[in-house]
Each structure stands twice: as C-alpha cells, then as structure tokens.
Amino acid sequence: MASFENLVAMANYQEGLREARKIIWRDRGQPVIELDTLRECLDHALRGGLRSAGLAFSIRALVNLVLAIIRIGNVPRDYRPALIRHALFGEDTWRFSAMLGTFTSLYKFLINALPILIPAMNPSSKSNASLELPMHVTAPSEKAAGELNPEDRRRQRLLSLTAHAQLVLIRKRVRRWHAALAGAVAGGLAIMCENRSRRGVISQQMFVRGLQGSYNAYAAARNFQFPYGDVIVFSLACGQIMYAWLLRRDTLPRSYTAWITSASKVPPEAVRINHDLVRTHGFNLKDFETLLAKPDTTGRNKSVLLDFLDRFSILPKVPTSENPYTYLPTVLPSASSALMSSAGVAISRDNPESWYLPFYAQCRATHPAVSSCTLSFFDRFFAVFKWILPIYGGLHFVPAVLFKMEAFKRDPGRVLVRAGLGSMRSSAFLGVFVSLYQIVFCSKHKLHRALTILRNSPTSVMFKHIPQWLIDWLLSKPAFWLTGWIAGLSILVEAKRRRGELAMYVLPKGLESAWVMARGKGLVFRTGKWGDVILTAMGMGMVMSAYQNDPQHLSGLVRRMLYQFIGPN
Incomplete structure (x- = not known):
C-alpha cells in the first residue's frame, strides 16, 4: 500500500510539474479556444496578457542579470547590490513586460472579438478550409513525392525540418484583415509602453519582419523565387550602412557606429580624417x-x-x-x-x-600597423576572426546545448562539433567582410592616384583623353556605397540558413540611414514623435496577418516566439 501511495504521489508531482511548465512554456498543438461572447474574449485576453507579461518580465530580468554579472567586476563593491536589484526590477524590465503584456491582451481580444462584432464578415466554411493549417503536418518521409498536392509541396519547400515539427500548431480561422487590424492596433499601442530610445529598434525589426512575411507570401502565391534574395538584401543594406559609417555617421545610432569601428579594426582617427578630407578638404591635426x-x-x-x-x-x-x-x-x-x-x-x-x-584617408592611416595593403588583408582577417570568435561561439554553443538538449544527450560530440564549425564559419564571414572592404578601399584609391598622375603628366598621350570626372568617380559617394555592397557579398561564406536572419538584422539600419538622408533632402515626410508608433503598427499588421494565416512565411524564430506569447488565438 505504501508503494502504491508513493506512485500516486509521484504521479501527482509529475502532473504538477507539467502544469507548471505549461504556464511558462506553451506546448505545440494547443487547441483553439472557442469564445462566443465579448466577456469570454475579455477574460481570455486578460489571462493571456498576464501570462505574457510574466514571461516577458522573467526573460528581460534574466538577460539583464547575465549582463550585470558580466560587468559586475568593474563596479565598486558597495554598488553591486543596487546593480543586481536594478537588473531584476529596474524600469526597463517593467516596461518590457508591460509592452508584451499589453500587446498580447489587445491582440487576443481583438482577434476573437472582431468575428463577434462583425458577424456578417465571418468567413464561410468553404473559405475556412483554405485559411486553416492542418491538424497534423505529414513528414516528407510519410508521403511519396507524387502524392503531395501543390500546396503541400509549396509549404514543404518553404519549411525546414525543424519548422515541419513546429507546425503541429493550430490557428484560429480568421480573415486576413482581422489579423492585420488586430496586430496594427495592438502593436501601435503596446510600443508606447517602451522608452522612446528603444522604440526605434523594435519598430524597425517588426517592420522588416512584416516585409519578409509579406514578400514570402506574395512570392509563394505567384510561384516565383528571387535567386540569392537574402544575399542581395544584405549587400544593399551594407552598402548604405558602410557609406553612412564613413560619410554620414549622423544617420546611424552612435552605438552602432562604435561597434562597426571596433569590428573594422580601423583607427577612429582614420575614419574622422576620411570624413573631413572628403567633405571639407581639411582635417584635424590631432x-x-x-x-x-x-x-x-x-x-x-x-x-x-x-x-x-x-x-x-x-x-x-x-x-x-x-x-x-x-x-x-x-x-x-x-x-x-x-x-x-x-x-x-x-x-x-x-x-x-x-x-x-589623397583627399581621403590614405591606406597608411587605415592600417597603420601594416605597411603593405596586401598583407593588411590577412592581418584584418585574423584579427577580426579572433575578436568575434568568442561572441559567435556563444551564439552557436548555447542554443545547441540548451534548446536541443535531447540531441545533445544522444550525441554530444556531434552537437559540439557542429556548433564549433558553425562558430568558425560565422567568424570567417565577418573576417572576410572586413578584409574585403579594406582591400577594395585601398585598391580604388591606388587606382585613382595612378590614373590622375598619368592623366596630368606632360609626357602622357593616351591617358590625357580620360576625363578627370570619370577618374574621380572612384572617390565619389556611389563608389563608397559600392565598396560596402561588394563587402556584403561575403555573406556567401555564411551558412545559407543564417543569411536571411543576418539580412533582417542589417536591413533596418540601412533603411533608417537612407530615410534620414532622404528626409534631409526633403524627399520624404517627417514623422515626428509618432513615427515609431506608426511603423510598429504597420509592421505588426503584416506580421500578425502572416502568423494567423500563413505562419510558414515568417522566420522560424519569429514564429516560435509569437506562438509562445499568443498561441493559436
């Protein structure tokens, strides 16, 4: 009898652990909750909002705590308790929690209340079938290629194997404009809970994620694919960012320009010299x-x-x-x-x-520790590789061990080797980027010097016919932009599955810089203090429309995060 009671107690304990886990982590395949009245919608939204707020608070507090522990050695002993307390319960943590809790509550209420408020616009049962995701997604091995219908083939092409497993998710059947309206209203109001200094980064990321989902849906509906689209987007954004870093630093966040300078291994003085010589034909002697x-x-x-x-x-x-x-x-x-x-x-x-x-930063200033431009290519590569390897190592090893614990337990050696190779490949990508930019920067300036001297030489015959404006194109704004675009092609070194995420990381920075430049020339309107709110509303409208109807068109990271906070409805 005692052993039976122990088994019952153990079973109850395990059940309690499972229920507690559900509060923090949402299992796949959670069913849609049917709501028939506005009161039920409100109750469902409030409970979901409180859960999201608590989850967001825990995540932000944990991240802040890790960052505080990293820098706690540089803080006087008397201030360390205050540092830990601020990391856990500071204003940033509460604001982040309020933002996600507000978004979840508003979105859940609207997405469930709109069909009740506007019953005439409810989708018919026939159209529902096209909007609903299957209750079970058959793995590729379970169906022969000939048995797949066109829709299954399209989804199978777009989804990785991991995403196939993730798609044991059920979505509430809604009209696209319902999801877009709910996402826009919830996103626009929720972003106001955050500090103004952080709204820009969040709004930009949500906007480009919405563009990504909308483009993927459009391309899938018309059955076309742009080859190397992620490479092109990354290179275009890098062209704008690197041009702004050298000549229009005011269009980029200060922290971002400081990071680029640190990663480039170019002395900050050389960057300022280049800006002053190109813009004013002068320099600061210091x-x-x-x-x-x-x-x-x-x-x-x-x-x-x-x-x-x-x-x-x-x-x-x-x-x-x-x-x-x-x-x-x-x-x-x-x-x-x-x-x-x-x-x-x-x-x-x-x-x-x-x-x-040189009315630009000459090679000797950009790589003062190396006399040869050719050798500087290798010097920069190994310097950047060594500098970024610990960072990329953490990004590859931590998720591989924590989020894929079962695979790690089965074959730890394979997981660690793959994470190590991934870290080295990502580090090599950034090393090639910096080295390629440096060698192109030096080469075009050397070519400009040689052609200008030959053209103006009294003994020259052939080169006198080359217009100086054509030679000076090597020093023009488009040439600086093109140098960054060429360096962006280094993303081909990176793993294909990571290229899209890298493109989505740099695209907001490039768009922000281009927008500020265009606004300065009077080509676009000013958005004032509501610009971030409007951009977030637009972005979340696109994101939630895709999430509720075609989640396979969103990146796996965005899809999984939204599922944890929003669920099926």
Missing part, C-alpha cells in the same frame, strides 16, 4: 598626431603620413566647392617657380606626383 603616436604604427607609414602633412601645409587651400584634382593644377606654379616643402620636394603643376595628395 587625429594625425594620434596616429603617429601609436606604438604599432610602422616607420614606413609614419614617414608617408609626415610627408602628407608637409606637402599639405604648402599647397593652396582647396575650397570645399572645388574638385582638388582639377583645381590644384590651375593654381600651382610651373617648374621654374616651384614650391619647396620642408623635406626639399619641389611642388609644381608640371609634376603631378608632387602635388597629388
């Missing part, structure tokens, strides 16, 4: 002094930089509105009355090699 004072700056690079300063101080100042390479030959004296630098170099219009100065 930036050069800092570069020259660096202990790892090579002697060859120091001599080239000092020669630049020497000749620049003698040459006539170039007005901002003028092109240096057409202006200087017209104002410099001939060889008979040449200007003399302090190093004894004669500067005249007859010797273009003497007056040619």
Whole structure:
C-alpha cells in the first residue's frame, strides 16, 4: 500500500510539474479556444496578457542579470547590490513586460472579438478550409513525392525540418484583415509602453519582419523565387550602412557606429580624417598626431603620413566647392617657380606626383600597423576572426546545448562539433567582410592616384583623353556605397540558413540611414514623435496577418516566439 501511495504521489508531482511548465512554456498543438461572447474574449485576453507579461518580465530580468554579472567586476563593491536589484526590477524590465503584456491582451481580444462584432464578415466554411493549417503536418518521409498536392509541396519547400515539427500548431480561422487590424492596433499601442530610445529598434525589426512575411507570401502565391534574395538584401543594406559609417555617421545610432569601428579594426582617427578630407578638404591635426603616436604604427607609414602633412601645409587651400584634382593644377606654379616643402620636394603643376595628395584617408592611416595593403588583408582577417570568435561561439554553443538538449544527450560530440564549425564559419564571414572592404578601399584609391598622375603628366598621350570626372568617380559617394555592397557579398561564406536572419538584422539600419538622408533632402515626410508608433503598427499588421494565416512565411524564430506569447488565438 505504501508503494502504491508513493506512485500516486509521484504521479501527482509529475502532473504538477507539467502544469507548471505549461504556464511558462506553451506546448505545440494547443487547441483553439472557442469564445462566443465579448466577456469570454475579455477574460481570455486578460489571462493571456498576464501570462505574457510574466514571461516577458522573467526573460528581460534574466538577460539583464547575465549582463550585470558580466560587468559586475568593474563596479565598486558597495554598488553591486543596487546593480543586481536594478537588473531584476529596474524600469526597463517593467516596461518590457508591460509592452508584451499589453500587446498580447489587445491582440487576443481583438482577434476573437472582431468575428463577434462583425458577424456578417465571418468567413464561410468553404473559405475556412483554405485559411486553416492542418491538424497534423505529414513528414516528407510519410508521403511519396507524387502524392503531395501543390500546396503541400509549396509549404514543404518553404519549411525546414525543424519548422515541419513546429507546425503541429493550430490557428484560429480568421480573415486576413482581422489579423492585420488586430496586430496594427495592438502593436501601435503596446510600443508606447517602451522608452522612446528603444522604440526605434523594435519598430524597425517588426517592420522588416512584416516585409519578409509579406514578400514570402506574395512570392509563394505567384510561384516565383528571387535567386540569392537574402544575399542581395544584405549587400544593399551594407552598402548604405558602410557609406553612412564613413560619410554620414549622423544617420546611424552612435552605438552602432562604435561597434562597426571596433569590428573594422580601423583607427577612429582614420575614419574622422576620411570624413573631413572628403567633405571639407581639411582635417584635424590631432587625429594625425594620434596616429603617429601609436606604438604599432610602422616607420614606413609614419614617414608617408609626415610627408602628407608637409606637402599639405604648402599647397593652396582647396575650397570645399572645388574638385582638388582639377583645381590644384590651375593654381600651382610651373617648374621654374616651384614650391619647396620642408623635406626639399619641389611642388609644381608640371609634376603631378608632387602635388597629388589623397583627399581621403590614405591606406597608411587605415592600417597603420601594416605597411603593405596586401598583407593588411590577412592581418584584418585574423584579427577580426579572433575578436568575434568568442561572441559567435556563444551564439552557436548555447542554443545547441540548451534548446536541443535531447540531441545533445544522444550525441554530444556531434552537437559540439557542429556548433564549433558553425562558430568558425560565422567568424570567417565577418573576417572576410572586413578584409574585403579594406582591400577594395585601398585598391580604388591606388587606382585613382595612378590614373590622375598619368592623366596630368606632360609626357602622357593616351591617358590625357580620360576625363578627370570619370577618374574621380572612384572617390565619389556611389563608389563608397559600392565598396560596402561588394563587402556584403561575403555573406556567401555564411551558412545559407543564417543569411536571411543576418539580412533582417542589417536591413533596418540601412533603411533608417537612407530615410534620414532622404528626409534631409526633403524627399520624404517627417514623422515626428509618432513615427515609431506608426511603423510598429504597420509592421505588426503584416506580421500578425502572416502568423494567423500563413505562419510558414515568417522566420522560424519569429514564429516560435509569437506562438509562445499568443498561441493559436
């Protein structure tokens, strides 16, 4: 009898654990809850909102706690309790919880109440069949290829094996505009719970996720696929971002430009020198002094930089509105009355090699520790690879162990090897990106110098016919943009399944920079303080329309997160 009671107690304990787990983590295949009155909709929405708020609070507090533990060693001992307390119960945690709780409550109420409020617009039973996901998705091995209908084939192409398993999900049958309206209203109001400083990042991410889902749905409906679409999107965004990093830093968040500078391994002084020389044909002498004072700056690079300063101080100042390479030959004296630098170099219009100065950050400034541009390619690659490997290692190893515990228990060696190879591949991608940008940056400037000197040389015959404006295109804004686009092609090194996520990460930054530039030129309207709210509403309208009707068109990460907070309805 005692052993029977122990078995009953153990069974009750296991059942209690399962019920407690359901409060935190939603199991796949949860059935749709049928709601017939507005009171039931309100009760369902409030319970779902409280659950989401609690889950969001726990997630944000845990993330803040991990970040606090990482930096706690640099905090005085007396302030450490306050740091931990703020990480767990600070304003950011409460705001994040309120945002997701508000969104869940509003969305759940609207998505279930709209069919009751507008019964004439309820979908017919015939149309319901096209909007409802199957109760069970058959694995590819369970059906022969010939037995799959076109819709099953389309979904099978779009979904990974993991996503096939995830699609044992049931959605409430709704009209698309119901989901879009509910998502837009809930998203627009919920984002107001967050700090203004964070609204921009959230709204941009939701907008591009909505674009991703809408594009995938449109492409699937018309049965076409854009080859290497993720690569093209990533490269276009990188072109805009890298142009802004060098010439329009005001259009990017300060923290983001600081991260790019750190990842590029380019001295911050070189970035400022490039901006000033391109924009104003001048520079801040302190930036050069800092570069020259660096202990790892090579002697060859120091001599080239000092020669630049020497000749620049003698040459006539170039007005901002003028092109240096057409202006200087017209104002410099001939060889008979040449200007003399302090190093004894004669500067005249007859010797273009003497007056040619880089009105951009020359190679010696961008890689002061390496004298050779070719060797700098390898130096940058290994420096970036070593720098980013611990970060990518965490991103690959932690999910592989925590979120795939069963696979890890079955074959830990295989999981760890795959995570290690993935970390190295991702690190190699960023290393190639930085190295490729550096080598293209140096190459186009070397080509500009060679062509300009040949064109202005008195003995040159063939190169005199090349227009200077054509040569100067190598220093133009489109050339800076194209350099970033070429570097973006390095995403081909990354695993195909990660390219889409990387593209969705950089796209908001590129769009934000382009929008700010266009707004400065008067090409687009100003959104004021409501811009983030409007953008979030648009994005969540698209996201929830796809989630409720065609979740396979959303990325797996977004789909799984929404299911945990929203469920089937």
